[in-house]
Amino acid sequence: MVIEWLTAFALLAGSVFMLIAALGVLRMPDLLTRMHATTKAGVLGAGLTMVAVAVHFGTEPVIAKAVAVIAFLLLTAPVAAHAIGRAGYFMGVPLWENTQVDELKGRYDEKTHTLASSDEGESAESDGPAREG
Amino acid sequence: MVLQFAIVVSYLLLSLALLLGFIRLIRGPSLPDRVVALELLASLTVGFIAVSVVASGRAPFLDVAMVLALTAFLAALGFARYLEKGGHRIGD
Numbered sequence: 294m295v296i297e298w299l300t301a302f303a304l305l306a307g308s309v310f311m312l313i314a315a316l317g318v319l320r321m322p323d324l325l326t327r328m329h330a331t332t333k334a335g336v337l338g339a340g341l342t343m344v345a346v347a348v349h350f351g352t353e354p355v356i357a358k359a360v361a362v363i364a365f366l367l368l369t370a371p372v373a374a375h376a377i378g379r380a381g382y383f384m385g386v387p388l389w390e391n392t393q394v395d396e397l398k399g400r401y402d403e404k405t406h407t408l409a410s411s412d413e414g415e416s417a418e419s420d421g422p423a424r425e426g
Numbered sequence: 427m428v429l430q431f432a433i434v435v436s437y438l439l440l441s442l443a444l445l446l447g448f449i450r451l452i453r454g455p456s457l458p459d460r461v462v463a464l465e466l467l468a469s470l471t472v473g474f475i476a477v478s479v480v481a482s483g484r485a486p487f488l489d490v491a492m493v494l495a496l497t498a499f500l501a502a503l504g505f506a507r508y509l510e511k512g513g514h515r516i517g518d
Contacts, residue, residue, distance in 0.1 A: 301432030308439035315443035335469040342476035369499040376506035381458035
């Protein structure tokens with residue numbers, strides 16, 4: 294009985310989180326905010342449904358497989374998001390018009406893929422949105 | 427009884443999420459947007475398989491979820507590498 298309730302709760306929570314991820318990928322304004330929605334909420338939703346599977350069966354092979362899937366999702370989602378975000382930035386995908394800070398702008402050479410971090414004696418610690426591009 | 431209700435509602439929510447992700451996949455203004463939508467669709471399908479495993483009681487379907495997560499990751503990395511090295515830039 295408790296196991297049934299736990300399985301139902303995990304299934305519903307995972308589905309709701311994945312629906313939130315899909316809403317975010319549809320409604321967010323630019324590429325990076327869309328990735329912010331889909332990476333975190335999507336992985337959490339898929340992981341919760343896998344937890345539901347593990348709780349529902351409760352045998353060692355199924356739990357091992359579910360844990361393997363969750364670990365794999367947690368390992369690969371940040372790497373894939375980093376790769377896609379990097380490629381999108383280098384392609385010149387436009388940012389949202391209300392973006393406040395773009396730390397890479399003007400410091401990155403798109404031809405040679407090198408980062409010019411400390412030219413012109415610019416103070417690297419200046420935080421705040423008032424930086425001119 | 428509770429579990430049956432949860433399974434049906436989860437199928438409905440995941441179908442709605444698939445529909446929303448598919449709209450972004452069609453509309454997405456740039457190619458990275460479409461790659462992100464594709465990755466979300468793969469993640470949603472993993473969730474679908476999990477719900478289907480609970481509903482049908484067939485645990486071996488979990489292998490499908492594992493392989494699907496692996497291929498989605500490899501596809502995302504391949505797309506990212508193609509976008510980065512392919513050299514076509516927006517605004518040139």
